[in-house]
Amino acid sequence: DAMVIQNPRYQVTQFGKPVTLSCSQTLNHNVMYWYQQKSSQAPKLLFHYYDKDFNNEADTPDNFQSRRPNTSFCFLDIRSPGLGDAAMYLCATSRTPGGYNSPLHFGNGTRLTVT
Amino acid sequence: GQQVMQIPQYQHVQEGEDFTTYCNSSTTLSNIQWYKQRPGGHPVFLIQLVKSGEVKKQKRLTFQFGEAKKNSSLHITATQTTDVGTYFCAGRGQGAQKLVFGQGTRLTINP
Numbered sequence: 001d002a003m004v005i006q007n008p009r010y011q012v013t014q015f016g017k018p019v020t021l022s023c024s025q026t027l028n029h030n031v032m033y034w035y036q037q038k039s040s041q042a043p044k045l046l047f048h049y050y051d052k053d054f055n056n057e058a059d060t061p062d063n064f065q066s067r068r069p070n071t072s073f074c075f076l077d078i079r080s081p082g083l084g085d086a087a088m089y090l091c092a093t094s095r096t097p098g099g100y101n102s103p104l105h106f107g108n109g110t111r112l113t114v115t
Numbered sequence: 116g117q118q119v120m121q122i123p124q125y126q127h128v129q130e131g132e133d134f135t136t137y138c139n140s141s142t143t144l145s146n147i148q149w150y151k152q153r154p155g156g157h158p159v160f161l162i163q164l165v166k167s168g169e170v171k172k173q174k175r176l177t178f179q180f181g182e183a184k185k186n187s188s189l190h191i192t193a194t195q196t197t198d199v200g201t202y203f204c205a206g207r208g209q210g211a212q213k214l215v216f217g218q219g220t221r222l223t224i225n226p
Contacts (some may be wrong), residue, residue, distance in 0.1 A: 040219075040221070041218070041219075042203060042216040042217060042218050042219050043138065043158065043203075043216055044216075045213060045214075048213070055212075087120070090157055090158070097213065098134040098211060098212045098213050098214055099148060099163075099205070099214050100145065100146060100209045101146075101163070101165075102146055102205060103160035103163060104148075104150075104160060104205075104214070106156070106157040106158050106159070107157065108156075108157050109157050
């Protein structure tokens with residue numbers, strides 16, 4: 001089945017130690033998103049790629065970076081994780097930006113713990 | 116910027132009771148989508164509404180889009196334990212290129 005796959009499911013990192021989360025998709029969707037979701041909160045959009053075009057949200061800290069080497073893969077790099085970055089990180093895809101007539105397909109998420 | 120408010124934040128019902136969550140946008144929307152997130156899971160798309168005044172049904176779930184395209188609701192009739200989870204609305208403003216999520220309504224059910 002076509003899907004969005006995130007690895008790892010759980011990630012523990014130390015304060016200040018760079019960490020990379022990965023996402024792959026077999027849907028061949030043009031848009032890939034990274035969301036941060038903290039407990040009992042809505043997913044918060046960090047940035048998205050529309051094909052190769054990177055779109056950063058204005059309030060996303062510089063500590064968060066992303067790479068999309070090809071259509072199928074997208075990475076989230078946290079350069080110096082702080083305790084406040086502990087959260088669930090959700091990757092999502094859609095055919096068109098904003099999910100218009102094309103809903104978001106989410107991966108299972110990576111739960112990041114910062115010690 | 117565009118804001119999407121969702122109420123209530125929490126709702127606890129007895130199994131068999133009805134449930135409704137409401138979503139209000141600060142701006143007119145092009146479309147609104149609803150997602151369900153089970154505890155420990157990821158959001159799963161339920162439905163999209165596009166037309167003013169649109170009503171769609173999925174079994175016991177009824178979705179409405181307001182005439183002014185600024186509000187929406189999800190109503191579940193006769194809740195079952197499988198309905199447990201957090202329901203999010205997500206709206207796209209006219210001319211905007213991203214969905215803005217509401218805060219979600221967490222539904223718990225007493226069997």
